[in-house]
Amino acid sequence: MDHLVRQVEEQLLQTDHIPDFRPGDTVEVSYKIVEGNKERIQKFKGVVLKIEGEGKRKTFTVRKMSGNIGVERIFPFACPNVVEVKVTKYGKVRRAKLYYLRGRVGKKARIKERQVFKKSDNNSQKA
Amino acid sequence: MNGLIGKKLGMTSVYDSDGKQVACTVILAEPNVVTQIKTVETDQYNAVQLGFGERKEKRTTKPLLGHFKKAGTTPKRKLVEFRDFSIPVKLGDTISITDVFEEGDTVHVVGTSKGKGFQGVVKRHGFRGVGDATHGQHNRQRHPGSIGASAFPSRVVKGLRMAGRMGNQRVKIRNLKIVKILPEQHILLVKGAVPGHKGAFVILQKEEG
Numbered sequence: 596m597d598h599l600v601r602q603v604e605e606q607l608l609q610t611d612h613i614p615d616f617r618p619g620d621t622v623e624v625s626y627k628i629v630e631g632n633k634e635r636i637q638k639f640k641g642v643v644l645k646i647e648g649e650g651k652r653k654t655f656t657v658r659k660m661s662g663n664i665g666v667e668r669i670f671p672f673a674c675p676n677v678v679e680v681k682v683t684k685y686g687k688v689r690r691a692k693l694y695y696l697r698g699r700v701g702k703k704a705r706i707k708e709r710q711v712f713k714k715s716d717n718n719s720q721k722a
Numbered sequence: 723m724n725g726l727i728g729k730k731l732g733m734t735s736v737y738d739s740d741g742k743q744v745a746c747t748v749i750l751a752e753p754n755v756v757t758q759i760k761t762v763e764t765d766q767y768n769a770v771q772l773g774f775g776e777r778k779e780k781r782t783t784k785p786l787l788g789h790f791k792k793a794g795t796t797p798k799r800k801l802v803e804f805r806d807f808s809i810p811v812k813l814g815d816t817i818s819i820t821d822v823f824e825e826g827d828t829v830h831v832v833g834t835s836k837g838k839g840f841q842g843v844v845k846r847h848g849f850r851g852v853g854d855a856t857h858g859q860h861n862r863q864r865h866p867g868s869i870g871a872s873a874f875p876s877r878v879v880k881g882l883r884m885a886g887r888m889g890n891q892r893v894k895i896r897n898l899k900i901v902k903i904l905p906e907q908h909i910l911l912v913k914g915a916v917p918g919h920k921g922a923f924v925i926l927q928k929e930e931g
Binding site: 597599600602603604606607608627629652671673674675676 | 731732733734735736737740741743748750902904907909911920
């Protein structure tokens, strides 16, 4: 990518409000929805399946089980409608893309927890 | 028509006030230099010639060097004439983005489309080809079919669309919205795609009225 395009992205896209997390972590995404002239916040809680892209145009995919149907949503880091991301659980995984979770339900879809020592740091804001 | 010369840098996306993603082309338009002013008295029409991009003096022909010297500038890579330029300018003036455009304006962007090489009729002209690979169809899935009739007119009409070289042509995209202007960096973001490869020269035109 042209370095000037990257510069423009750095300038115009805002990702500071998103905390640090990795695939395997469980997050709660607060997403602003505009219906007509009404606004409301919708929450989407699930496992981060992957983080894709680079720079400010990264996206992350969250997977949750809605009833017994898996639902995945892709959120851009820079999207202003992503109001808040809360990391509720840190997971220990050995892959960057957790596609194997798609075929698993119940106990098999569990993820080991990761010990995080500077939890408060991570949750507040990116350094 | 007012305008500027720029360089296509690539594409990205930004968010509008509703939080909607907008795909944009990033265009670099460093200040253009007025290299010639044509008037009705001298040239039978009014126009302003702008120059953009640096060119090595060594690579410039002597006649062109004289042309740039007259305007008092260094040699430029690209020269484009704009008829009936409405901004008052003098020879050697520099024109930057904010002199011509504002955020929210619509622009026409002219560029040279990417060359696609020799292409068949399906890609080049949008022919539908043959929809079936089976039912007796042999090996002509992407062929043009008949190109003429029989005894009358006994020839193929001129201009019939056939396979051939595609792309690498001057293309104008009309009414693209300027999403953002970054004046210090001489960069503007235009909604949507723009003809040409990265690094290609583009002409930005502003429609009057």
